Amino acid sequence: MKSKLLVGTALILSCLQVQAxxxxxxxxxxxxxxxxxxxxxxxxxxxxxxxxxxxxxxxxxxxxxxxxxxxxxxxxxxxxxxxxxxxxxxxxxxxxxxxxxxxxxxxxxxxxxxxNGKIALASCSVAKELPDLEKIDQPKVKVVVNPGGTNQTFVDSHIKKAQIIRVKDNFDNLQALRDKTADIMVTDLIEGDYYQNKEPNVLCMATEKPFSGTExxxxxxxxxxxxxxxxxxxxxxxxxxxxxxxxxxxxxx
CATH class of the missing domain: 3.40.190.10 (Periplasmic binding protein-like II)
Structure with a gap:
């Protein structure tokens, strides 16, 4: 009986938590x-x-x-x-x-x-060397990514050879590119456009069009x-x- 009451209470609480x-x-x-x-x-x-x-x-x-x-x-x-x-x-x-x-x-x-779609935002010093996924996914390339979003999903699915640097959040991604402790980050076209215009000669879009299948x-x-x-x-x-x-x-x- 006690177990049934506990189960019933749990279900009620669950319903209360689920309802918007x-x-x-x-x-x-x-x-x-x-x-x-x-x-x-x-x-x-x-x-x-x-x-x-x-x-x-x-x-x-x-x-x-x-x-x-x-x-x-x-x-x-x-x-x-x-x-x-x-x-x-x-x-x-x-x-x-x-x-x-x-x-x-x-x-x-x-x-x-x-x-939108996924692109590669890079330190401008190396952007021209990384025009596509094949050039990016090389052992010498450092890819920075933060957890929890679609950028991480793309990196985990497509980056097999390059070095992956995992950081706390998107601010750390960008700072790694500025500091040149990473070469590229995968991000959205929207964000790439913004930072390329805001920080010219520092942050550059290595890929101008979204990666195939990421639209x-x-x-x-x-x-x-x-x-x-x-x-x-x-x-x-x-x-x-x-x-x-x-x-x-x-x-x-």
């Missing part, structure tokens, strides 16, 4: 909680003063305004992003989320936000049962704000 905060509950609270890793320029990152900024930060604030909600940004990480969303630490994940089959199976994904798009992600929130976001995305902000942030749509 409903759209009605979000509206009643007056706040939309937006989870961002905050290390992905130009979508969501910290500026020199430590404040969050970027295309998705502006998008989140515009979305909140359209729904008459205050936006509360919650810092997450790529390794914990899915678990944090599942645990209701925030209502929607933004800031560089790539649409994948796994995420689509487990969560609700919005319509495409930005077209993708960025999305916003909610819990599977949060259909009303997903519908609200998709309806809002049909407006002009997305394109207007993309032009402002010089992001290819």
């Amino acid at each position: 905060r409903t759209m009605d509950a979000i509206q009643q609270s007056g706040t939309l909680k937006v989870g961002v890793p905050g290390d992905y320029a130009p979508l969501a990152y910290r500026n020199a003063s430590g404040a969050l900024e970027g295309y998705d930060i502006d998008m989140a604030n515009a979305l909140g305004k359209s729904l008459n909600l205050k936006v509360d940004f919650v810092i997450t990480s790529w390794p914990t992003l899915s678990d944090d969303l599942s645990a209701d630490k925030f209502d929607v994940a933004m800031g560089g989320v790539t649409a994948t089959a796994k995420r689509e199976a487990e969560f609700g994904l919005t319509k495409p936000i930005v077209a 993708s798009h960025k999305v916003y992600m909610v819990k599977k049962d949060n259909t009303k929130l997903l519908e609200s976001i998709n309806t809002w995305l049909q407006g002009e704000t997305k394109s207007q902000l993309a032009k402002q942030w010089k992001i290819r749509e």
Whole structure:
């Protein structure tokens, strides 16, 4: 009997943890909680003063305004992003989320936000020597990667001969290229464009086009049962704000 009670209690707790905060509950609270890793320029990152900024930060604030909600940004990480969303630490994940089959199976994904794909961002001193995956995947080449995202998935699947340097986060990836302790990092076309323009002669895109088979798009992600929130976001995305902000942030749509 005791074991049955324990099982029943566990099931009740599980149900409580799984159920998303409903759209009605979000509206009643007056706040939309937006989870961002905050290390992905130009979508969501910290500026020199430590404040969050970027295309998705502006998008989140515009979305909140359209729904008459205050936006509360919650810092997450790529390794914990899915678990944090599942645990209701925030209502929607933004800031560089790539649409994948796994995420689509487990969560609700919005319509495409930005077209994307994987490229190699390199220290400019070696960029011309690494124009394709064959040249990159050589024993003398050092590839830096942080855990938990689609960049790590690509590196683990495709890099077999090159040296892999594993670091804590995306900031460390970029610093390794600046310091020339690594040669390249695999990242998104969006981020490659941004850093090549921001730090000319320091960071260069070694590959201008996405690696074959990596073409993708960025999305916003909610819990599977949060259909009303997903519908609200998709309806809002049909407006002009997305394109207007993309032009402002010089992001290819």
